[in-house]
Amino acid sequence: MPAELLIKACDATHSNEVKDLRGCYKKGYVVVIKPVGHKWGKEELNKEKFYIIRVKDAEPEDLVHLLDFHKIIIGTRYHAVSDKLGVFVSSPDKDTAQSECLKKCKLVAQELSHFGITVNEANYNIKVEEKPELHTIARRRYRLDISGIEDSLKKGIIEVNAKDLEIIDQRQ
Amino acid sequence: MATEVTHTIRASGGDYTSLSAWESGEQRDLTAMQKANTSNHSGTFTSGETLSFSPSGATGVMIETDNSSYMRYELSSGTPSADDTISGDDSGASCDIDTFAYQDGEIEIAECYNDWPDGLQDAPSINGWTTDGTRYIKICTPESERHDGTAGTGFWLKGDTTWVTTLGIDEPYVIVEGLEVTANLANAYSCISTNVGSHTGWVKISYCLIHDATQNEPYGINVANIGTLYVWNNIVYNIDNGSFGLGINANSDGCDAAYIYNNTVSDCRYGITTYGSVVHAKNNLVQNCSTSCFYGEFNSSSDYNASDDSSSTGGAHDRTNQTFTFVDEANDDFHLASNDAGARDYGTDLSSDPNLSFNDDINGETRPGGTAWDIGADEYVAAGGAITKIMDETVSISETLIKRLYANRFIGETVAITETMPRRGYSNRLIDETVSIADSLIGRSFLKKIIDETVSISEGILKRLRSNRIINETISIAEALSRRAFSTRVINETLSIAETVLRRLRATRIISETISISESLVRRLQSIRTMSETISVAEEALRRLKSVRIISETVGITENFVRSCVGAIVKIMSETVSITEAIVRRLYSKRIIDETLSISEGILRRLRSVRAMVENISISEVLNRRGFLTKIINETVSVTETFVRSCIAGIVKIMDETVSL
Numbered sequence: 001m002p003a004e005l006l007i008k009a010c011d012a013t014h015s016n017e018v019k020d021l022r023g024c025y026k027k028g029y030v031v032v033i034k035p036v037g038h039k040w041g042k043e044e045l046n047k048e049k050f051y052i053i054r055v056k057d058a059e060p061e062d063l064v065h066l067l068d069f070h071k072i073i074i075g076t077r078y079h080a081v082s083d084k085l086g087v088f089v090s091s092p093d094k095d096t097a098q099s100e101c102l103k104k105c106k107l108v109a110q111e112l113s114h115f116g117i118t119v120n121e122a123n124y125n126i127k128v129e130e131k132p133e134l135h136t137i138a139r140r141r142y143r144l145d146i147s148g149i150e151d152s153l154k155k156g157i158i159e160v161n162a163k164d165l166e167i168i169d170q171r172q
Numbered sequence: 173m174a175t176e177v178t179h180t181i182r183a184s185g186g187d188y189t190s191l192s193a194w195e196s197g198e199q200r201d202l203t204a205m206q207k208a209n210t211s212n213h214s215g216t217f218t219s220g221e222t223l224s225f226s227p228s229g230a231t232g233v234m235i236e237t238d239n240s241s242y243m244r245y246e247l248s249s250g251t252p253s254a255d256d257t258i259s260g261d262d263s264g265a266s267c268d269i270d271t272f273a274y275q276d277g278e279i280e281i282a283e284c285y286n287d288w289p290d291g292l293q294d295a296p297s298i299n300g301w302t303t304d305g306t307r308y309i310k311i312c313t314p315e316s317e318r319h320d321g322t323a324g325t326g327f328w329l330k331g332d333t334t335w336v337t338t339l340g341i342d343e344p345y346v347i348v349e350g351l352e353v354t355a356n357l358a359n360a361y362s363c364i365s366t367n368v369g370s371h372t373g374w375v376k377i378s379y380c381l382i383h384d385a386t387q388n389e390p391y392g393i394n395v396a397n398i399g400t401l402y403v404w405n406n407i408v409y410n411i412d413n414g415s416f417g418l419g420i421n422a423n424s425d426g427c428d429a430a431y432i433y434n435n436t437v438s439d440c441r442y443g444i445t446t447y448g449s450v451v452h453a454k455n456n457l458v459q460n461c462s463t464s465c466f467y468g469e470f471n472s473s474s475d476y477n478a479s480d481d482s483s484s485t486g487g488a489h490d491r492t493n494q495t496f497t498f499v500d501e502a503n504d505d506f507h508l509a510s511n512d513a514g515a516r517d518y519g520t521d522l523s524s525d526p527n528l529s530f531n532d533d534i535n536g537e538t539r540p541g542g543t544a545w546d547i548g549a550d551e552y553v554a555a556g557g558a559i560t561k562i563m564d565e566t567v568s569i570s571e572t573l574i575k576r577l578y579a580n581r582f583i584g585e586t587v588a589i590t591e592t593m594p595r596r597g598y599s600n601r602l603i604d605e606t607v608s609i610a611d612s613l614i615g616r617s618f619l620k621k622i623i624d625e626t627v628s629i630s631e632g633i634l635k636r637l638r639s640n641r642i643i644n645e646t647i648s649i650a651e652a653l654s655r656r657a658f659s660t661r662v663i664n665e666t667l668s669i670a671e672t673v674l675r676r677l678r679a680t681r682i683i684s685e686t687i688s689i690s691e692s693l694v695r696r697l698q699s700i701r702t703m704s705e706t707i708s709v710a711e712e713a714l715r716r717l718k719s720v721r722i723i724s725e726t727v728g729i730t731e732n733f734v735r736s737c738v739g740a741i742v743k744i745m746s747e748t749v750s751i752t753e754a755i756v757r758r759l760y761s762k763r764i765i766d767e768t769l770s771i772s773e774g775i776l777r778r779l780r781s782v783r784a785m786v787e788n789i790s791i792s793e794v795l796n797r798r799g800f801l802t803k804i805i806n807e808t809v810s811v812t813e814t815f816v817r818s819c820i821a822g823i824v825k826i827m828d829e830t831v832s833l
Binding site (some may be wrong): 009031046048062136 | 179300302
């Protein structure tokens with residue numbers, strides 16, 4: 001089923017330029033992709049807010065990259081977990097996560113021994129998992145240049161081929 | 173006072189068909205929103221263009237206008253005046269301000285409808301707005317579109333394959349109320365996550381059903397950065413990827429304070445986790461968590477929480493190692509059962525909590541339903557308990573009212589009698605005394621006080637009666653049952669069953685309507701398919717008929733042509749035969765004649781030769797040669813006959829060839 005792109009028709013703005021880039025939808029951003037036949041809402045058909053482009057030779061899943069946020073990895077967190085003892089530590093430093101978890105496990109094990117439960121260090125079964133810390137830079141990586149077809153878009157839905165979409169990578 | 177602006181999220185017939193589109197279309201500075209009533213419009217303003225206000229010098233951004241009577245705009249600078257003219261910098265359009273509809277900003281409400289039985293595939297991220305404590309964003313469901321505390325009974329947001337968090341809240345001052353949220357599609361991590369970039373403002377999450385995040389790094393509710401988090405009356409379950417999964421997570425890195433009250437959390441790796449003493453946990457029920465129900469260092473105000481393991485928040489009234497009984501836990505119905513002994517009536521009253529106060533449960537039922545608040549998101553309303561209480565109060569109020577009305581009536585009648593006394597000729601003394609008594613009563617404002625109280629009480633009763641019409645009907649039924657000497661236990665159980673039936677009927681109704689819609693859809697699809705096939709067949713038939721028609725016409729034309737050709741050929745042949753026959757006849761005659769002549773001439777020549785020879789020979793010789801002559805004559809006749817036969821054979825051959833051609 002060919003795709004229909006809901007395109008922002010005007011800029012939203014924020015006084016903080018970093019938040020503006022990270023959060024605000026700009027003219028030419030693809031907001032939502034639906035298959036042809038989708039019944040758009042009243043405001044979605046408001047030409048003051050949105051335009052709709054039908055891409056004849058592409059299915060929605062072919063174009064999902066147009067919805068990509070621009071995100072980068074700004075750090076890593078390490079989760080150290082002992083399921084056996086119910087201990088969990090999260091830290092940006094791997095060694096810290098592991099040592100803190102071990103320290104807490106020892107305290108728990110020591111206390112458990114007073115209740116007749118023995119858990120040796122070899123059975124703490126501490127697992128450390130690395131988790132990337134992502135940060136959003138821009139609401140969209142890509143923008144469509146619609147300047148050449150805007151007059152047509154104002155009249156209604158227009159049909160194009162995927163190769164005719166003028167996609168701009170905003171990251172220079 | 174900010175003005176509420178509501179947009180609907182519906183599969184059809186609404187303002188938007190997804191929360192992402194709503195967020196994109198409505199993103200703005202809510203604190204700067206104003207609306208002016210306008211006139212004298214000229215031209216057409218365009219959305220997003222810069223507006224200039226003259227003579228005040230204010231500027232703004234055009235959000236919405238009908239180009240005739242109003243203008244909604246986002247104020248950028250200055251203070252507009254009611255005398256201003258507004259001009260669009262790009263469009264050149266203009267209008268005059270008559271009055272201001274409001275200037276105190278807006279509250280943006282996204283109202284979600286239960287139009288997606290399989291869930292709305294969408295993962296909105298609230299970002300790029302400007303909000304504050306009185307001008308905020310609210311994402312909610314109308315009560316009729318809300319879940320009943322179990323999955324699949326109301327509006328359901330299920331995330332998207334393109335984004336990791338089903339509902340991302342990256343702006344402060346956002347309320348999320350009454351949604352069902354899951355995160356189980358490809359790439360999904362968390363159900364609800366908040367990260368506004370600093371410890372600023374608040375986020376409130378309540379009356380939600382949050383469940384099924386079982387891959388990547390799953391969280392039910394996660395706080396990365398916010399000032400204060402309020403989380404109450406939510407049910408959170410099945411947040412576990414096999415090694416990790418936090419039901420509700422808030423810590424000192426993520427916020428300054430988190431008030432987590434009356435939530436039910438089940439089937440997670442960890443139930444409620446924290447560190448840094450920022451989480452104030454009260455009345456939370458956490459069970460069946462494979463690693464720990466409560467984990468970390470909770471604020472010392474935490475209390476009245478319950479778990480089925482040994483973990484707690486450290487509160488003096490926390491209940492550990494409890495067994496909880498739910499209506500249908502196997503099917504994820506975490507409403508407390510009537511025989512629950514782990515959470516019912518063990519909570520604390522939070523209706524006057526200084527940080528977060530409320531007095532209902534996830535279904536909107538009033539707390540307490542029994543003798544005290546229950547722990548968890550659901551309040552078990554003891555069947556007949558609240559009703560009996562209301563009945564008692566109603567009877568008491570009614571009795572007081574009746575007593576006062578009697579008094580009122582007595583006084584009214586006394587006054588009426590007093591007024592008629594002069595006409596009846598009573599003595600002045602009697603009249604004076606009666607008037608004196610009446611004056612005394614009136615002077616004491618007794619009458620007025622009684623009437624005022626009666627009115628006040630009546631209004632109170634009227635309100636209760638209106639709001640509790642269903643309860644009253646239930647009371648009526650209960651009274652009937654009571655009159656029939658049923659025990660309270662029977663009534664209670666009946667009401668309990670009725671409540672369960674009601675919940676199931678709601679679910680059944682939804683299922684029934686869904687089936688009905690699906691059947692209708694299938695019928696339409698079948699109809700469309702049939703139409704499509706019919707059209708296809710018709711088109712094929714049409715194509716064939718066209719071919720047949722062409723062939724038929726071609727055959728007709730060809731037949732006509734052939735007939736014409738055959739006729740012409742026959743005619744030509746006939747004429748040719750006729751001509752040929754004539755020619756043959758003529759040729760035959762001529763040739764015969766010529767040959768005959770030639771033969772005759774030959775014969776003549778021979779005969780002359782013979783005659784010359786005869787004349788030159790003697791009679792004897794003549795006689796001798798008669799036989800010779802006879803022979804010559806015979807040969808001549810033979811040669812002539814052979815010649816004639818050859819001629820005839822040649823003619824026949826020519827005629828046969830002519831006929832064949």
